[in-house]
Amino acid sequence: MSDRKHDSTSDVSVHSLANLDLEAHERPYLDSNELIINMGPQHPATHGVLRVILKLDGEKVLGTECVIGYLHRGVEKIAENRTYAMFNPYVDRMDYCAAVSNGLGYCEAVEKLLNVEAPPRAQYIRVILTELNRIASHQLWLGTHALDIGAMTPLFYTFRDREEILKIFERYCGARLTTHAFRIGGCQYETYAGFEKDVKNFLTFFAPKIDEYEALLTTNRIWLERTRNVGVISGPDCIALGVTGPVLRASGVKWDVRKAQPYANYSKFDFEIPVGTNGDTYDRYLVRIAEMRQSMRIIEQAVNGIPEGPIMGKVPKVIKPPVGEIYHSIEAPKGELGYFIVSDGSTQPYRVRVRPPSFVNLQALDLMVRGALVADVVAVIGTIDIVLGEVDR
Amino acid sequence: MAEEVKTPTPPPPEGEKKPTAEKPAPASVEPAKPAVPAKPAAPAAKPAAPAKPAGPVPLPWTSPMVEKYRSQYGSGLEPLTYLGQNYLNVDRSLIPDILRLLRDEEQFDYCVDITAVHYPKREKQFDVVWILYSFPRNERVRVKTQITDGASIPSSIAIWPTANWLEREVYDMFGIKFDGHPDLKRILLPDGWKGYPLRKDYGILQQDKEWVQINLGIESGQ
Numbered sequence: 001m002s003d004r005k006h007d008s009t010s011d012v013s014v015h016s017l018a019n020l021d022l023e024a025h026e027r028p029y030l031d032s033n034e035l036i037i038n039m040g041p042q043h044p045a046t047h048g049v050l051r052v053i054l055k056l057d058g059e060k061v062l063g064t065e066c067v068i069g070y071l072h073r074g075v076e077k078i079a080e081n082r083t084y085a086m087f088n089p090y091v092d093r094m095d096y097c098a099a100v101s102n103g104l105g106y107c108e109a110v111e112k113l114l115n116v117e118a119p120p121r122a123q124y125i126r127v128i129l130t131e132l133n134r135i136a137s138h139q140l141w142l143g144t145h146a147l148d149i150g151a152m153t154p155l156f157y158t159f160r161d162r163e164e165i166l167k168i169f170e171r172y173c174g175a176r177l178t179t180h181a182f183r184i185g186g187c188q189y190e191t192y193a194g195f196e197k198d199v200k201n202f203l204t205f206f207a208p209k210i211d212e213y214e215a216l217l218t219t220n221r222i223w224l225e226r227t228r229n230v231g232v233i234s235g236p237d238c239i240a241l242g243v244t245g246p247v248l249r250a251s252g253v254k255w256d257v258r259k260a261q262p263y264a265n266y267s268k269f270d271f272e273i274p275v276g277t278n279g280d281t282y283d284r285y286l287v288r289i290a291e292m293r294q295s296m297r298i299i300e301q302a303v304n305g306i307p308e309g310p311i312m313g314k315v316p317k318v319i320k321p322p323v324g325e326i327y328h329s330i331e332a333p334k335g336e337l338g339y340f341i342v343s344d345g346s347t348q349p350y351r352v353r354v355r356p357p358s359f360v361n362l363q364a365l366d367l368m369v370r371g372a373l374v375a376d377v378v379a380v381i382g383t384i385d386i387v388l389g390e391v392d393r
Numbered sequence: 394m395a396e397e398v399k400t401p402t403p404p405p406p407e408g409e410k411k412p413t414a415e416k417p418a419p420a421s422v423e424p425a426k427p428a429v430p431a432k433p434a435a436p437a438a439k440p441a442a443p444a445k446p447a448g449p450v451p452l453p454w455t456s457p458m459v460e461k462y463r464s465q466y467g468s469g470l471e472p473l474t475y476l477g478q479n480y481l482n483v484d485r486s487l488i489p490d491i492l493r494l495l496r497d498e499e500q501f502d503y504c505v506d507i508t509a510v511h512y513p514k515r516e517k518q519f520d521v522v523w524i525l526y527s528f529p530r531n532e533r534v535r536v537k538t539q540i541t542d543g544a545s546i547p548s549s550i551a552i553w554p555t556a557n558w559l560e561r562e563v564y565d566m567f568g569i570k571f572d573g574h575p576d577l578k579r580i581l582l583p584d585g586w587k588g589y590p591l592r593k594d595y596g597i598l599q600q601d602k603e604w605v606q607i608n609l610g611i612e613s614g615q
Contacts, residue, residue, distance in 0.1 A: 069581035074597075076566075077590055081597045112476060115449070239503050239528065242555030253528070260531055322449065324475050327524055327535065329505070340524065342510055351591075355506040355524070363558045392581060 034062060041070050045148045045378040048388030052365070052377065059373050064366045068359075071392035079352035084110050084319040085184060087352065092178035094354065095390040097140050100133035100169075101332040103182045108263055109328035109339035110184045111313070113321040121309040122186035123265040127302045128199060129172065129181055130264075131295040135206070136165040137333035138288045142213060145285075145382035149226045154216055161209045168198050185315030199303045203296055210292055217285070227282035231368040231380035234279055241367065242360045245335025247384060250287045251279030257331035264330075268305075269298045281383040288385075320347050334358050334385050354393060358386040451475040458499055462491070480535035488538050489547045492523065496552050501525040501534065504553035507560055509567045513593045518542045519569060523549070545570035566591035583608070
């Protein structure tokens with residue numbers, strides 16, 4: 001507006017501009033040096049406290065360096081100073097969006113070390129809750145990822161539907177997020193009256209909701225523009241960088257721990273591994289959407305086939321695994337979550353190493369954003385699906 | 394709270410039946426490693442077993458792959474299996490060769506994890522552990538070696554790029570140096586931190602007081 005006022009006298013300024021030799025001054029006016037900027041640790045799109053140092057040429061990313069550890073709590077050190085059972089709730093605090101998966105991996109690893117097996121009923125309960133948690137984790141991912149890219153509506157939809165899963169968790173074990181749902185040797189809690197009905201109700205409730213998410217995004221022009229050919233990573237690169245989970249599958253590698261090395265009782269269920277072809281952000285979105293549908297298939301089979309019986313295996317009151325070591329891994333919503341546990345025969349683990357999928361997958365960020373634009377960095381951080389609680393432990 | 398009341402209390406005979414019914418289940422987990430016949434060699438070399446009723450003991454692990462390397466490297470290589478999981482105890486000097494061979498010739502193309510364990514009472518204080526997986530074989534193997542405090546180990550970034558952050562974490566937590574690592578610095582702890590928290594002589598409440606006082610401006614982080 002103020003410019004217009006000056007229009008009457010503008011011929012002066014126009015003349016002065018015209019007299020400038022722009023060609024001669026172009027170089028000193030435009031700084032062509034590389035620019036180094038910080039993204040985070042306090043940045044809404046980093047999903048926590050992740051700091052990414054970006055080396056930029058204008059808007060183009062030349063390289064990145066991740067600075068992590070802001071949320072480091074020394075989970076592995078804590079484990080050495082707790083008994084096996086006491087450490088169990090701590091694992092929930094790593095990937096707090098998928099606490100049930102963390103607990104499943106830890107309990108199964110210790111069970112292997114003890115050479116006991118959870119009874120069938122406990123296994124079914126575990127599978128139902130773990131797959132519900134996978135859906136919840138993917139919902140949270142979808143909502144926040146879409147929000148980062150600029151689609152606000154999916155956040156409300158996914159959080160509305162995730163609430164139904166959290167309600168089931170709450171009614172089962174009293175907690176919504178850090179559930180501590182399982183115990184070494186099985187489950188502590190029997191299912192509440194109406195558990196199966198709640199789960200079945202959720203399945204019928206949720207099936208059309210996924211279609212709703214897809215209606216919002218899958219063919220949305222803006223979504224396609226922001227995700228297609230963004231953050232591309234090839235299958236061999238994924239393997240070389242140790243990337244697992246939906247990121248690996250979206251790059252065309254059909255690998256899922258649930259199928260490759262079945263744990264719990266996943267071998268009893270009929271489900272497929274969705275894979276992508278392009279390894280871009282859009283394919284990773286499609287893979288996760290398809291995974292939610294597969295999880296629903298598993299839950300449906302599990303809830304219909306859940307047997308009667310005990311829910312705790314024959315685990316001694318004092319857990320003292322024999323001297324030895326074990327590595328056990330599961331397919332967490334984010335990738336391969338492994339526990340390497342060394343026992344010295346005492347009541348406390350001698351060493352617990354957590355192989356965190358978020359930590360390893362985050363390493364691929366640099367490769368995925370090189371040559372992309374700054375705005376794509378936000379999309380790629382979202383699409384890797386990291387939880388900083390697990391990256392830093 | 395719906396009306397559908399289930400009777401969760403299991404009848405005792407069922408409970409008796411369950412463990413036997415359960416036994417096949419671990420076997421269904423085992424086929425994960427089909428390529429390795431772990432059991433046949435059980436009665437062979439190690440006679441330590443009879444005296445120990447306390448728990449399972451590591452047994453020698455035999456497979457065509459292992460035999461080949463044994464004949465090549467002799468006693469520097471000790472293949473064992475414990476609870477159905479195979480691992481190789483490898484002499485420190487053979488580590489670069491063995492890791493390279495496992496990737497190039499045995500198709501262990503995915504380095505799952507690199508970590509370490511501290512045994513302060515041993516002369517060689519650290520176990521360094523590589524957990525490997527092969528996509529084509531669908532098989533896992535662990536490689537372990539022992540090193541003394543202060544000794545370094547060759548970096549395996551050239552073999553598996555994922556080793557970058559994993560080795561940095563081992564360095565951060567244990568102070569084990571990896572030769573040839575392009576950027577060996579702390580990853581989870583701040584750069585100026587003193588001490589290696591996952592060593593056994595590092596107390597759980599211990600911290601780098603000086604760092605905390607200078608950088609956080611507080612007396613103690615506790």
